[in-house]
Amino acid sequence: MERGGSVDRAAERGTRWAYRLAWVLWAVTFPLIWMGGFVTTYNAGMAVPDWPNTYGYNLFLYPIESWLKTWDIFLEHSHRLIASAAGFVSIALMVILWRTGSALLRRLGVVVFILVCVQGIIGGLRVLGQELLLANLHGCVAPLFFGLVTGVVVVTGHAIAGPDQSKGLGEWSLFRGGAAWRFLLVMIIYTQIVIGAQLRHLPPTLSPQWAFFWTIVHLIFAGLIGVALGIVWWRDRREDRSKLLWLKILGAIYAVQLTLGLFTWVVNYNFPIWFLNYFLAISYTVVHGGAAQALVTTAHTATGSLLLAAGVACWLTAGLDWSPRNVRVPSPG
Amino acid sequence: MTSARDVVSLFNMIFAGSEISLTRASRGRGSAGRKSVTCAVLLVLSLSLAGCSKPRPVEFRLNTEGRDPASISPAQREAIVSMLTDLFGTPDEPRVPPGVHLDLELLRRAAGPTGRDFSGVERGLYRKHCAVCHGISGDGAGPIAAMLNPYPRDFRYGIFKYTSTVLGAKPTRQDLERTIRRGIPGTGMPSFAPLPDEDIQALIEYVKYLSIRGETELYLLRLVVDENELLPLNKESVIDEGVLPVAEAWEMPEKDPEHWVVKPQRPHLDEAQLKAAIERGRLIYQEPRSQCVKCHGPEGRGDGEQTDLYDDWNKPKKGVTDEQTRELSRWFSLPLQQLKPRNFQEGIFHGGGRPEDIYLRIYVGIKGTPMPAMGPAPGQPGILTPEEIWDLTFYVLSLARKTDPKK
Numbered sequence: 001m002e003r004g005g006s007v008d009r010a011a012e013r014g015t016r017w018a019y020r021l022a023w024v025l026w027a028v029t030f031p032l033i034w035m036g037g038f039v040t041t042y043n044a045g046m047a048v049p050d051w052p053n054t055y056g057y058n059l060f061l062y063p064i065e066s067w068l069k070t071w072d073i074f075l076e077h078s079h080r081l082i083a084s085a086a087g088f089v090s091i092a093l094m095v096i097l098w099r100t101g102s103a104l105l106r107r108l109g110v111v112v113f114i115l116v117c118v119q120g121i122i123g124g125l126r127v128l129g130q131e132l133l134l135a136n137l138h139g140c141v142a143p144l145f146f147g148l149v150t151g152v153v154v155v156t157g158h159a160i161a162g163p164d165q166s167k168g169l170g171e172w173s174l175f176r177g178g179a180a181w182r183f184l185l186v187m188i189i190y191t192q193i194v195i196g197a198q199l200r201h202l203p204p205t206l207s208p209q210w211a212f213f214w215t216i217v218h219l220i221f222a223g224l225i226g227v228a229l230g231i232v233w234w235r236d237r238r239e240d241r242s243k244l245l246w247l248k249i250l251g252a253i254y255a256v257q258l259t260l261g262l263f264t265w266v267v268n269y270n271f272p273i274w275f276l277n278y279f280l281a282i283s284y285t286v287v288h289g290g291a292a293q294a295l296v297t298t299a300h301t302a303t304g305s306l307l308l309a310a311g312v313a314c315w316l317t318a319g320l321d322w323s324p325r326n327v328r329v330p331s332p333g
Numbered sequence: 334m335t336s337a338r339d340v341v342s343l344f345n346m347i348f349a350g351s352e353i354s355l356t357r358a359s360r361g362r363g364s365a366g367r368k369s370v371t372c373a374v375l376l377v378l379s380l381s382l383a384g385c386s387k388p389r390p391v392e393f394r395l396n397t398e399g400r401d402p403a404s405i406s407p408a409q410r411e412a413i414v415s416m417l418t419d420l421f422g423t424p425d426e427p428r429v430p431p432g433v434h435l436d437l438e439l440l441r442r443a444a445g446p447t448g449r450d451f452s453g454v455e456r457g458l459y460r461k462h463c464a465v466c467h468g469i470s471g472d473g474a475g476p477i478a479a480m481l482n483p484y485p486r487d488f489r490y491g492i493f494k495y496t497s498t499v500l501g502a503k504p505t506r507q508d509l510e511r512t513i514r515r516g517i518p519g520t521g522m523p524s525f526a527p528l529p530d531e532d533i534q535a536l537i538e539y540v541k542y543l544s545i546r547g548e549t550e551l552y553l554l555r556l557v558v559d560e561n562e563l564l565p566l567n568k569e570s571v572i573d574e575g576v577l578p579v580a581e582a583w584e585m586p587e588k589d590p591e592h593w594v595v596k597p598q599r600p601h602l603d604e605a606q607l608k609a610a611i612e613r614g615r616l617i618y619q620e621p622r623s624q625c626v627k628c629h630g631p632e633g634r635g636d637g638e639q640t641d642l643y644d645d646w647n648k649p650k651k652g653v654t655d656e657q658t659r660e661l662s663r664w665f666s667l668p669l670q671q672l673k674p675r676n677f678q679e680g681i682f683h684g685g686g687r688p689e690d691i692y693l694r695i696y697v698g699i700k701g702t703p704m705p706a707m708g709p710a711p712g713q714p715g716i717l718t719p720e721e722i723w724d725l726t727f728y729v730l731s732l733a734r735k736t737d738p739k740k
Contacts (some may be wrong), residue, residue: 043461046448055451070453130446204464205391208479208667215480269521273482273673276519281679283686285516286523288462293523 012160014100018109019156021096025089025112026149026309032086033142033305035079037298040200042289044072045135048080051124059084083120090116093152102159108152115145136201143193143305147186150309154316174319178236178243182315185228185250189311192221193304200301222261225307229254236318246314253307260300267293391424391446393417394470396489396550399649399664405558412564413553416571421546424460424469430572433545433580436538442531443539458532459539466521471543473646474666481521484667487646488540489547491579492701495684497693498586499710500700502593505586509537511685519681541583548579592711595696597689600723607727614728617721625725628674628703633732635676642672645701672702680733691726 039045047070048054054062054077067077090112097109119141126134173179198214233247265272270286287293395414397405405413422428427440447457460469466485468475473487486493495512496504513533516524525533552575556562586593602610618625618633630636643651650669652658662669675682684694696708696719708722709715717725 043447046446046457047455049449049451055453072455073449073453130448202465202476204460204469204475206476208474208476211476212479268523269477269481270519273519276679276681277673277676281676281681283518283679283681285518286521287516287527288523288525289527290524 015159018096022152032082037301044075047072047076051127139197147308147312150312179319186311250310264300439535439538442535488544491548500706597692610727614724633677635674677732
């Protein structure tokens with residue numbers, strides 16, 4: 001970028017490709033999260049006993065008829081295939097980000113690559129060690145990766161928009177003023193996802209008091225997100241439209257997520273008895289592994305990640321400087 | 334969900350026995366000041382939360398419900414646990430005691446950790462589908478149990494609510510299968526209808542296994558702790574006096590269904606006959622001998638004068654005073670839970686909403702609960718005749734507006 005117009009143009013082209021590829025990775029990661037959610041919902045994490053192979057076959061050579069024959073194997077093997085795709089796209093993204101020359105983008109590319117590798121290894125070790133705690137961790141890292149990819153989409157988009165990329169993170173107001181509040185909101189959302197992961201991976205020997213504790217904490221954090229969202233909205237209500245847009249999107253996803261949360265309880269454990277006794281008597285029977293249970297529960301998991309992603313976008317749009325005055329004009333000579 | 338009192342008692346149980354101290358945590362963070370530090374703490378804390386609630390090892394938990402665990406000496410505990418392991422194996426490797434007719438292959442499919450082996454056979458079905466509510470030991474105290482009302486069934490007492498067998502008899506295989514396949518409406522017990530038949534058969538076998546094991550455990554606790562039997566225990570005598578009577582009780586309804594199993598024969602009624610049956614049923618419902626009004630109220634709204642109702646699993650937690658109840662509850666996995674008689678007008682029938690299901694609930698009662706058996710049993714005339722029970726069935730269904738003679 002420092003060496004003249006043609007280099008700048010090459011870097012800009014690279015950034016544009018990185019932006020496109022970041023979107024591709026985003027589009028691969030979201031279905032991957034859904035598929036991972038289905039694997040947990042159907043308790044299919046151990047449907048394939050080996051890793052990185054599938055029943056002794058190379059992952060990509062596992063026979064299609066065996067893949068499609070049994071539901072839990074289908075879910076787990078599909079999850080692995082989509083994860084591989086995410087891995088390959090991550091590598092490509094890292095390479096392209098490296099070629100942009102921006103220190104920040106390079107670092108982001110490396111972090112994406114490291115995190116996708118870590119996530120894959122955790123997933124593999126969970127299978128080899130039959131370890132539920134690793135499944136839990138796998139479920140916690142997935143949204144983190146998704147949030148990171150969302151961050152890359154926003155930052156590369158920002159880079160295309162033109163502001164000075166040589167600025168360090170510290171020079172932006174990512175952790176100051178309104179952006180700091182948005183960052184706090186992102187952290188609360190992520191904590192909530194981690195708490196949700198505890199409820200999704202309850203060890204069968206866990207004391208009932210612990211599950212009760214997690215449920216109460218999960219409810220408290222659901223409320224906290226609403227409160228934090230309200231505070232951010234109140235602080236930024238006079239900001240320009242682009243900054244409020246993400247808050248509106250976040251609010252909408254939050255409302256959907258709350259509804260899904262309530263229905264996740266119902267499709268797994270039925271209506272609470274106080275609801276049946278004092279509000280509405282509905283003769284409903286939970287169907288284990290039924291479509292309602294699988295879709296609603298998994299949608300709740302995936303929407304949690306989407307909420308985090310929207311939170312990240314909301315934070316970065318507020319923290320990054322998008323004003324054109326920061327576009328650096330190459331000096332003549 | 335639980336009541337406010339349950340919430341408080343559960344919190345007390347959590348913070349009495351956990352390593353988490355909320356006050357300590359908040360003191361440490363109080364001086365942090367900067368938001369970014371708070372955020373970093375949140376991130377680290379949230380990730381460290383994953384797995385801090387360390388589960389117990391996967392083993393059968395000794396049934397100390399209602400007992401001070403300290404009242405069982407280490408030698409007694411060891412004797413009971415090793416005898417049970419010798420006879421029944423472990424959650425990963427089940428065994429079938431001699432003389433007990435359980436299919437070990439089915440048990441192996443249900444037992445152990447969840448997953449498929451290299452031949453593609455799925456194992457660990459119980460842990461995959463049931464343990465989160467019913468617990469590894471079948472104690473009805475799985476991780477999610479505290480939040481369910483009613484609590485999941487504790488298999489270890491050999492009592493199952495919804496059966497077709499007369500008072501005192503074990504359920505038939507079909508009874509367990511019906512509950513597993515259809516689930517229990519209005520409760521956390523799901524329908525497992527989407528599961529393949531062989532999986533359901535494996536789960537039924539494992540439930541029977543846990544139940545026979547559980548009752549043997551109760552026998553051993555009585556023998557070793559209550560009667561202070563001299564150790565070491567004699568395996569043959571434990572099998573003869575503890576295991577086989579329980580196993581035989583499970584076989585009785587299968588061997589002699591005529592004697593033990595009630596088969597509802599629904600009368601075919603036209604609309605006028607149905608109307609008359611409902612009217613007769615209404616009169617029976619009001620009669621003191623049926624005792625329906627006492628719990629279910631004059632209009633079947635579940636608002637009878639009898640409100641202090643508990644099932645057999647909760648009764649031992651109830652003292653005369655609140656203080657006694659709190660004291661007693663310390664020795665149980667789950668807080669006291671009160672029963673609410675069914676409100677027929679809601680139309681939610683836990684044991685099933687078909688006329689045959691309601692008939693059975695009245696005829697054989699709901700085992701382990703105050704809902705009595707009204708029909709005749711071997712050696713007992715019964716409070717109502719089968720015809721009267723049908724009349725009452727149609728009346729109950731009419732309250733729920735579910736009476737259709739063609740269905």
